[in-house]
Amino acid sequence: MDKHLHIISFDVPYPTDYGGAIDVFYKIKALHKLGIKIHLQTYEYGRGQQDELLKYCETVNYYKRDTGFRSFSFSLPYIVNSRDNEEMMRRILNDDYPVLMEGLHTTFFYNHPDFLKRKAVLRAHNIESLYYTGLAETEDNLFKKIYFKNESRLLEKYEAVVIKKIPTLFMTLHDAGHYCNKENVNWGLLPVFHPNEIITCQEGIGSYCLYHGNLGIPENEKTAIWLLQNVFNDLPVPFVIAGKNPSKKLEALAHEKQHTCIVANPSDNEIKDLIQRAHINVLPAFNKTGIRLKLVNALYNGRHVVVNDEMVCSTNLESACHIGNNAAGMKSIIIQLYHQPFTGEEIKLRENLLNTYYNNDTNARKLIPWLY
Incomplete structure (x- = not known):
């Protein structure tokens, strides 16, 4: 029997021009090679629709991310609240395929009564609250610095709740250690996916x-x-x-x-x-x-x-x-x-x-x- 899978991606994972897109795209390729029938649900906010994805996915559906001030919330992180999309939720609930949620960004529906009955796994790309703290520390623009600090605060609260509800695969043991010592956390490790198939290092001496x-x-x-x-x-x-x-x-x-x-x-x-x-x-x-x-x-x-x-x-x-x-x-x-x-x-x-x-x-x- 064919195995079908919904993958919710926080962004269009092609072209593979930054880390998050690279991890998602090469994971899709690897799962496709193993015979998994992938139904990609992805937010699109500037990268456009990509025919390359149809080589590895049974279906690809694009959804608008609601960017702008109206997605700011005092209780939900902006990266999550701006990805609320009822059309996506309805499409996923039309079947009983498992769901792989790529990044904390894609977990807006995690507490929906119907969604709680589904087999779902969260792939954590990092500890988002720590990542946004780092962004705040390196940002010179005062408005952006305030935004990053507030987003980090909201993410810390949100992460702790979501990771208790959804089995979570971390990239490193360091990231897992941020939560895995707490009760009721179902977690595992899954390293980053990447474009390299063979080692091409050259012996000798380079130039710079x-x-x-x-x-x-x-x-x-x-x-x-x-x-x-x-x-x-x-x-x-x-x-x-x-x-x-x-x-x-x-x-x-x-x-x-x-x-x-x-x-x-x-x-x-x-x-x-x-x-x-x-x-x-x-x-x-x-x-x-x-x-x-x-x-x-x-x-x-x-x-x-x-x-x-x-x-x-x-x-x-x-x-x-x-x-x-x-x-x-x-x-x-x-x-x-x-x-x-x-x-x-x-x-x-x-x-x-x-x-x-x-x-x-x-x-x-x-x-x-x-x-x-």
């Missing part, structure tokens, strides 16, 4: 150090600026920053010195090429929630990877990385590694770790028993 990410996200811009001002300020090795939508401020800072530069809005293939050609991927983070696809991509495709504890927390990837927890520590590691060839033994270590924890097919098979 690299930081990559979506530079339009305040946390990533903060990280890039921190590296420019604290690590590569007086470290005379080539340093490249690459990613989407860099600000004028970041572009100016990246071109202040002869040994630093920025590559704006590279394609997916260009990013992969930059990762492969780099000698060291330098990837610090400033919070521990969720998992960074940039780390997974660097380990699949790059040479040496230098991180801090926040980046590798609960990923099982610590042994494949070099860890420095401040600017001085990162400088010291980079100096040691910059003329040190990347070896086949290091590639074998990565193959073992990545195939054990981050194989899409294996993780899709782990997901299925939660749904049926």
Whole structure:
């Protein structure tokens, strides 16, 4: 008998140009490969309808997200309240297929009497309250800072209730630890899904150090600026920053010195090429929630990877990385590694770790028993 599944996505998961979309899209592909008939219910608010999704889904339905001031609430987080959609609810209740809710954003219906009878699982992409606290800390605009702080407060209350009601799959043990020690929480671990199928790391020595990410996200811009001002300020090795939508401020800072530069809005293939050609991927983070696809991509495709504890927390990837927890520590590691060839033994270590924890097919098979 065919197995059907509703997936509620917080955003259109194609093109795969940011972390949340990447995780959802490659999860859909992996489940489709295993014969699951997917009915995608997705909110659309700027990314448009995507024919690519029909290759892997039986049906794709798009719903308007109600953005604007009328979705602000004193009791519900904006990311949840703005996704209230009765048409979606009616469509899902027309059958008895299980439901995979991608992100806390998609849980508006969790307490509906009819929905409570359904087999449903929440996939938590991170601890949203902590994520929004981090956004508030890195935001300079006063209005946005107030919004992020209030959203974090509402999310903390909302998360605690929802996670007790719906079985929840976290990306990391750190995220699970935020709630799994509390009573009546049914939880499991499901690592991030990603586009990598084989390891393409190259032995030998690369040409520069690299930081990559979506530079339009305040946390990533903060990280890039921190590296420019604290690590590569007086470290005379080539340093490249690459990613989407860099600000004028970041572009100016990246071109202040002869040994630093920025590559704006590279394609997916260009990013992969930059990762492969780099000698060291330098990837610090400033919070521990969720998992960074940039780390997974660097380990699949790059040479040496230098991180801090926040980046590798609960990923099982610590042994494949070099860890420095401040600017001085990162400088010291980079100096040691910059003329040190990347070896086949290091590639074998990565193959073992990545195939054990981050194989899409294996993780899709782990997901299925939660749904049926």
